[in-house]
Amino acid sequence: MSNSFDIDRARRDTRACEDVVHFNNAGSSLMPAPVADALRAFLDQEEMTGGYETAEAQTDELDNFYRATARLLNCKHGEIAFVENATRAWDMAFYSLRFQAGDKILTTIAEYGSNVIAYNQCVARFGVELVFVGNDEQGQIDVNALENMIDDRVKLISITHIPTGGGLVNPASAVGTIANAAAIPYLLDSCQGVGHLPLDVAEIGCDMLCGTGRKYLRGPRATGLLYVRENLIEQLEPYVLDQHAATLVSPTEYVVRKDAGRFENWEQFFAGKAALGTAIDYAMSYGISNIRDRVFFLAAKLREKIASVDGVTVTDEGAVRCGIVTFTAAQKEASAIAARLSEKGINVSVSDGSGSLVSFQQRGLESVVRASVHYYNTEGEIDYFADTLESVLRS
Secondary structure, X not given: OOOOOOHHHHHHOOOOOOOOEEOEOOOOOOOOHHHHHHHHHHHHHHHHHOHHHHHHHOHHHHHHHHHHHHHHHOOOHHHEEEEOOHHHHHHHHHOOOOOOOOOEEEEEOOOOHHHHHHHHHHHHHHOOEEEEEOEOOOOOEOHHHHHHOOOOOEEXXXXXXXXXXXXXXXXXXXXXXXXXXXXXXEEEEOOOOXXXXXXXXXXXXXXXXXXXXXXXXXXXXXXXXEEEOHHHHOOOOOOOOOOOOEEEEEOOEEEEOOOHHHHOOOOOOHHHHHHHHHHHHHHHHHOHHHHHHHHHHHHHHHHHHHHOOOXXXXXXXXXXXXXXXXXXXXXXXXXXXXXXXXXXXXXOEEEEHHHHHHHHHHHOOOEEEEEEOOOOOOHHHHHHHHHHHHHHHHO
């Protein structure tokens, strides 16, 4: 598997990969050269000709974002919105739903912290009941328990596909089967999933999906995407509208767009939007299934290596484990480990309770080191990481 991937091309297109071991791809990946060049070229043109003028001249590059995303997710152009990040994309979908007292939201133990804040805001505002579906023995959402919780009061099933603080992949398609059978809207936060593993919204069965550009798609920061199923769009009116999302037809009347553009703003990061389209095309040139296989292979190697280091406990869960590898060490706190690794030219991040509070509290975790690999990483880097980690923990 590791030999079939075009690692030479991936390394050649990643300018910084010889200078740093970047295991922080779940935070923000290193942009490949074609994406960074496209971003710079757009900004250079804005500098020289003006922002409005550049957007008009680059219409095809901007429209490519919708074409590329539609191919990525197997959906229609009109079901896609460009949003500045995955959290805001999720917000635009979630806050468009209309809740009433007594409605129930079903979610996961490993839910992202920002989403849990939003749920609880609706609990306080509308009297909604928030229910955390328990995990199965492998640490992922228990789909049997979910199915048994379905009743007339459930108005939304909303889950995080890949949690920020662990390596599990929740069974999104199995959840979709349950949601579709009960005709309950299904919101999938796949912030860590897009570009990481194949996503076919028809196969998954989700009604809404959000993702970001900066992580596994290797696009710029401040870029994100939102998918909303066509037959649901007109049932959702975003909590904020502008002259892009709607048209003012009289002093007292407006008409909301019929496509997913209703979830967008008129003012956007246009250079980032064009570059994100380039990033999606670039990812798909490798094949998302090939990317998944490469990333999963490297992550499995990394887990195996660090599990043998004295004092290290790998904290990943799930029947399927992705490119995010998390661990603790008896000798040092996560933040101290990350700082020492940085001194050695290795980028990782620390996940604490803010992003995975419900899960971490249940599991007795305060913080973990998060090392997240991508396809341009190598087995040699994994060996270096493990050796360096061992040295750091001894010192």
